[in-house]
Amino acid sequence: MPHLDATRLRLPTGPRADLALAGIVLVLTGVAEGQRLGSDRGATASVAGSWFLAVAVCAALPLRRRYPVAVGWFTVVGTGVYYLLSTVDGPLVLVPVAALYALAAQGRTRASVAMAAVMVIGVGAGVLVGTGDVNGTAVFMLTGWLVAVVALGAMRHGRVAYAEEEARLRATQERLRIARELHDVIGHNMSMIHVQASSALHRLRKDPAQAQEALTAIKQGSKEGLRELRATLGVLRQVDEEAPTAPSPGLSRIDELVSSAARAGLDVRVEQSGGRSPLPAAVDLAAYRIVQESLTNAVRHSGAGHVVVSIHRGERELTLSVRDDGRGATRSGREGGSGIAGMTERAHALGGTLSTGSGSADGFVVRCRIPFPDHHEPIGGAADDQDPAGG
Incomplete structure (x- = not known):
């Protein structure tokens, strides 16, 4: 039996991490929508629209390094529309959450807070309308998660800025x-x-x-x-040269x-x-x-x-x-x-x-x-x- 060296296992980083996250979310969303289609044959048009939005949102995530704010807003709005069309509480929300964290980690705190507020307001409006998919507890939990994500991103930005300043010093x-x-x-x-x-x-x-x-x-x-x-x-001198x-x-x-x-x-x-x-x-x-x-x-x-x-x-x-x-x-x-x-x-x-x-x-x-x-x-x-x- 081949030996698995755990020290060689490395999580993807950079653009590869964005691609990996987008791929995983898209697969999970596809599985959820497939189950929905199997249980409701009359929802073909709705499933097709949900699929289109899920693909668009996941495809936008790898572009966040070039267009961070635009991708953030697109994923937030696209995910909101997806949840209006779909009756499945799928994992697509992970994409805008990742975009919010990345924005906060870059020091764009205002943009990330604005997007988080839009998400909370949208979910809260759904509760007031009475869609039946979410309730007040879900709004409270989502608010807590978004606050934690933005705070963690801001902390990451502060640590990186401190390390850079220390290196300059x-x-x-x-x-x-x-x-x-x-x-x-x-x-x-x-x-x-x-x-x-x-x-x-x-x-x-x-x-x-x-x-x-x-x-x-x-x-x-x-x-x-x-x-x-x-x-x-x-x-x-170079690192590999002999020391004086x-x-x-x-x-x-x-x-x-x-x-x-x-x-x-x-x-x-x-x-x-x-x-x-x-x-x-x-x-x-x-x-x-x-x-x-x-x-x-x-x-x-x-x-x-x-x-x-x-x-x-x-x-x-x-x-x-x-x-x-x-x-x-x-x-x-x-x-x-x-x-x-x-x-x-x-x-x-x-x-x-x-x-x-x-x-x-x-x-x-x-x-x-x-x-x-x-x-x-x-x-x-x-x-x-x-x-x-x-x-």
């Missing part, structure tokens, strides 16, 4: 995250290359040895920038930032205190990027010669500050750039704070505090801010 957050990563990676390295290129052009004739040293720094900086750029763009294996940037690689800034003529001193236990990946990445952007701003805008990076790892939070001896916030023009906004977004995404302004002895200072739970539990919202280099 996730896509927007992902675009912002990629833009922030590209800004941090490209901005930092290009700033260092710009400074070194200017230095090389200035010293090319006067001091070729120093110009060669600057060109070597440019080569190293561009190589590092390309490596980080490839890792960042790895987030856009480069480690995520973190404070353990802060010496690379110091070396890069030193090649641009910036003297950077790093002061670390507190614990030495590993930080959560999202916090480690955010701290690295904030220090990176702060050094980039110091090279690009402030004209600073010295920078002090202070990092303190507490039990439940990381605090850091980056102070330079440049021109300060009021004259450097750093307040209007996107770099500070990106740093602030990183801190806020992890529940932290970031402030910028002039230091106590002029210059510019960036202060940041990022909390993290004990035992490095995941931070809400932080998982979306992972560095693409880590896959």
Whole structure:
């Protein structure tokens, strides 16, 4: 005996579901009308008219995706006329019910409510006329069914709209995250290359040895920038491609930032205190990027010669500050750039704070505090801010 795999059984969806429903209703209606014809030989003309309406109503259902409102009204009116001609309480009412649900699920609530009201009024009028086919209980039950159908369709529309909005929000957050990563990676390295290129052009004739040293720094900086750029763009790779294996940037690689800034003529001193236990990946990445952007701003805008990076790892939070001896916030023009906004977004995404302004002895200072739970539990919202280099 052949084995039936239930997992392979799938209900039809889309246009096939409409065809299947129309076919089933038409067959059941035909069986009911056939029994009516067998019991009443004089009802041939009435049965023919009922058959014609049933075929027309069922044939219209598959067209509802192209003409939803028109098909809805046609099925409602056609079914009403069918019940006036036929003495059989057949299943044709399922077709307008399906059309009403589809309209409500598309957000056309007014049209579906209007059609449901017409159906209830029509059936109620039949009761008042005294056709004998329906009574007050039938009107009450039909009203309840139609209200439930329209409500279910409206709920379906709300769920789909919510899911679409949530998907758009996730896509927007992902675009912002990629833009922030590209800004941090490209901005930092290009700033260092710009400074070194200017230095090389200035010293090319006067001091070729120093110009060669600057060109070597440019080569190293561009190589590092390309490596980080490839890792960042790895987030856009195809699903079946191999994931990047480069480690995520973190404070353990802060010496690379110091070396890069030193090649641009910036003297950077790093002061670390507190614990030495590993930080959560999202916090480690955010701290690295904030220090990176702060050094980039110091090279690009402030004209600073010295920078002090202070990092303190507490039990439940990381605090850091980056102070330079440049021109300060009021004259450097750093307040209007996107770099500070990106740093602030990183801190806020992890529940932290970031402030910028002039230091106590002029210059510019960036202060940041990022909390993290004990035992490095995941931070809400932080998982979306992972560095693409880590896959």
